[in-house]
C-alpha cells in the first residue's frame with residue numbers, strides 16, 4: 056500500500072445562510088475552491104487521477120455536479136470526476152475513497168471536496184403536480200391536455216422545501232440532539248462552555264493568521280462571518296432554546312451550528328508523486344472507519360462516531376488518549392459532549408466491543424482552531440474544512456497524530472486518523 060499524503064486544502068469563507076452568498080450556486084462556490092487549488096499547486100492543464108465532490112442540497116439537473124465543476128477549472132479536461140454524498144460526512148468520505156485508490160496505486164493525485172448552500176436551494180414541485188405535468192407532456196390531444204390542466208389545484212403549486220428532518224422519525228437534528236443530551240445528562244452550561252471555547256479558539260486562530268492560507272476571498276467576503284470573538288458566557292446563557300420549547304430545552308442558536316453556505320476542497324497525492332512535484336506533505340491519511348446507529352429503535356442519532364472510533368482504535372492498536380489533536384465536528388455542542396461522555400462510560404463501551412471505557416480526552420487538544428459551531432457547517436463542505444485545518448495543525452506541530460470525527464444525518468459516523 057502506498058502512503059497517502061495530504062498536500063493541502065482551502066475553502067471560501069463560511070457565511071451565515073441567506074446573506075452574503077444569496078443565489079450563489081454550489082457549482083460556483085466549489086469551482087472557485089478547485090481553481091484556487093489549481094493556481095496554488097500549478098495544476099493548470101494537468102490531469103488528476105480522480106476528483107470526488109459532493110453537495111447535499113443540489114439540483115437534480117446537476118446530476119453530473121463534480122464533472123461540471125472540473126470542467127469549470129483550468130485542469131486538463133481529461134480529469135474524471137464523480138459525485139459522492141454521505142450527508143455531513145460527504146467530503147471526509149470523498150477523501151477516504153480517494154485515499155484508498157491512491158493507496159492501491161490506481162491513481163497518483165486527487166481532489167476531494169464539498170459544498171452546500173441554503174441560499175440557492177433546489178425547490179421541488181409537489182408530487183401531485185409533478186405527476187400531472189408528466190402526464191401533460193405525454194398527452195396526445197388538446198382535450199387530454201385541458202383535462203389535466205383543469206385538475207391542477209392551487210394547493211398543488213405550494214413548493215416543497217428541503218428539510219433536515221429524519222424521514223423515519225419526523226424529528227430534526229436539533230430535536231434528536233435534545234433527546235441525546237437528556238439521556239446523557241449534558242447540561243446547558245456545559246454546552247454553552249464548549250460553544251464559547253469554539254468561538255474563542257476560532258477568533259484566536261484568525262488573529263494568529265492560522266486561516267490566512269486556508270480561506271480565500273469570495274464575493275468580497277474575506278473571512279468567516281459566524282465566528283463571534285465578542286460572544287460571552289452571559290450572552291450565550293441568555294439565548295432561548297431553539298428546538299425544545301417545553302421549558303427543558305438546552306440547545307440554542309449559540310450552541311448549535313447555524314445554517315451556513317460555503318465550500319472547501321483538498322489536494323491529495325501518493326507520497327512519491329508529492330515528492331516528484333516538490334509538494335510539501337502536511338500529513339498522511341492513515342486509516343478511516345464508518346459506522347451507523349439504530350436510531351429508529353432508540354440509539355442517539357448522532358452517536359455513530361462512538362462506534363467508528365472504537366473500531367478504528369482497536370484495528371490500529373491505539374488508545375483514545377494516543378492523539379495530539381482531536382477534531383470532532385460540532386453539529387451541536389451537546390452531541391460532542393454526549394460522544395465524549397459515552398467513551399467514558401463502561402457499560403456503553405462494552406457495547407462498542409471494549410472491556411474497559413475508552414476514557415477521557417485532554418480537552419485542551421479538542422478543536423483548537425475552532426469547531427463547526429463557530430466556523431459554520433455547510434454540510435458537505437465540513438469534511439474537507441476539518442481535514443485541511445487538521446493537516447495544517449499537524450504540519451505546524453511538526454509531528455503528531457490526529458483523530459477526525461464527523462457525525463451525520465441518518466445516524467452515521469465517518470472518522471479518520473491523520474499522522475505526521
Ligand SMILES: CC(=O)SCCNC(=O)CCNC(=O)[C@H](O)C(C)(C)COP(=O)(O)OP(=O)(O)OC[C@H]1O[C@@H](n2cnc3c(N)ncnc32)[C@H](O)[C@@H]1OP(=O)(O)O
Pocket residue numbers: 143219228229254283286287290291294297307308309310311312313314357385386387432462463464
Ligand atoms: C450531522 C449534523 O451536522 S446535524 C446539524 C445539521 N444542521 C442543523 O441542524 C442546523 C441547525 N440550525 C438551525 O436550525 C438554526 O440555525 C438555529 C435554530 C440553530 C438558529 O437559527 P436562527 O434563530 O435563525 O439563528 P440566529 O443566527 O438568528 O440566532 C438567533 C439569535 O442568537 C444570537 N446568537 C447566535 N449565536 C450567538 C453567540 N455565539 N453569541 C451570542 N449570540 C448569539 C443571534 O445574534 C440571534 O440574536 P437576535 O435574535 O437578537 O438577532
